[in-house]
Amino acid sequence: MKKKFFFVSLFLCFIYSYAQHKSYTYTAHASLEQAIYINSEIVEGRTLFFEKQAAKKPLMFQKTKVRIGELNRIANNLSKFIVSVQKEVNKERVLYELLEQGFYRDLIFKPNGKLTKKGGDLKVKIDSLYDCALGVNVHKLSQLDNFTYKHFKTDTDYYDYDENKLDYFHYTFYDKSNYGMMMAMNYLLLDVKLFQLLYYGTIMSY
Numbered sequence: 001m002k003k004k005f006f007f008v009s010l011f012l013c014f015i016y017s018y019a020q021h022k023s024y025t026y027t028a029h030a031s032l033e034q035a036i037y038i039n040s041e042i043v044e045g046r047t048l049f050f051e052k053q054a055a056k057k058p059l060m061f062q063k064t065k066v067r068i069g070e071l072n073r074i075a076n077n078l079s080k081f082i083v084s085v086q087k088e089v090n091k092e093r094v095l096y097e098l099l100e101q102g103f104y105r106d107l108i109f110k111p112n113g114k115l116t117k118k119g120g121d122l123k124v125k126i127d128s129l130y131d132c133a134l135g136v137n138v139h140k141l142s143q144l145d146n147f148t149y150k151h152f153k154t155d156t157d158y159y160d161y162d163e164n165k166l167d168y169f170h171y172t173f174y175d176k177s178n179y180g181m182m183m184a185m186n187y188l189l190l191d192v193k194l195f196q197l198l199y200y201g202t203i204m205s206y
Helices: 002-056 058-089 091-095 117-136 142-152 168-172 178-203
Strands: none
Touching: 002 058, 002 178, 058 091, 058 117, 058 178, 091 178, 117 142, 117 168, 117 178, 142 178
């Protein structure tokens, strides 16, 4: 009887731990998606506001309007690409563990660790945003440069917790499980929105 009780208790602990893990997984994903949605809405609102200001004072805002237009075009292009990759995977299948192991990883990485065609396309779009971000920072503000270097610079070395040297993509997608890849994509998407907002915040202060 005692042995039976022990195994039942052990089983219940396992179920509780699994449920806790699932709850955390769903909560973390939902919170990140909500942050992306809110920041996207703010970006859109500030874009409309600036366009109205530029229409009222075209001479004052002409150059800035061109820079914002280019930044938003490239940032939105990257955002749409990330979303297209996520749709191909289907987040529900990731959350409910209905994808075979490595499915998401194989969209971006080849078996030898190099980038696939889709991974290469992602790199090109991140590099384009990096170059654009440096170009629109005409006042050389450190907060913009620091954010750009930290999140969009693909041609530098990064290091994991054990000080092992990694490239940008193996650092960004360090956890190559389906869930880890999905969350890394979401964080990258959020970084794009945050940079757009950061840039708006700087130009509106002038």
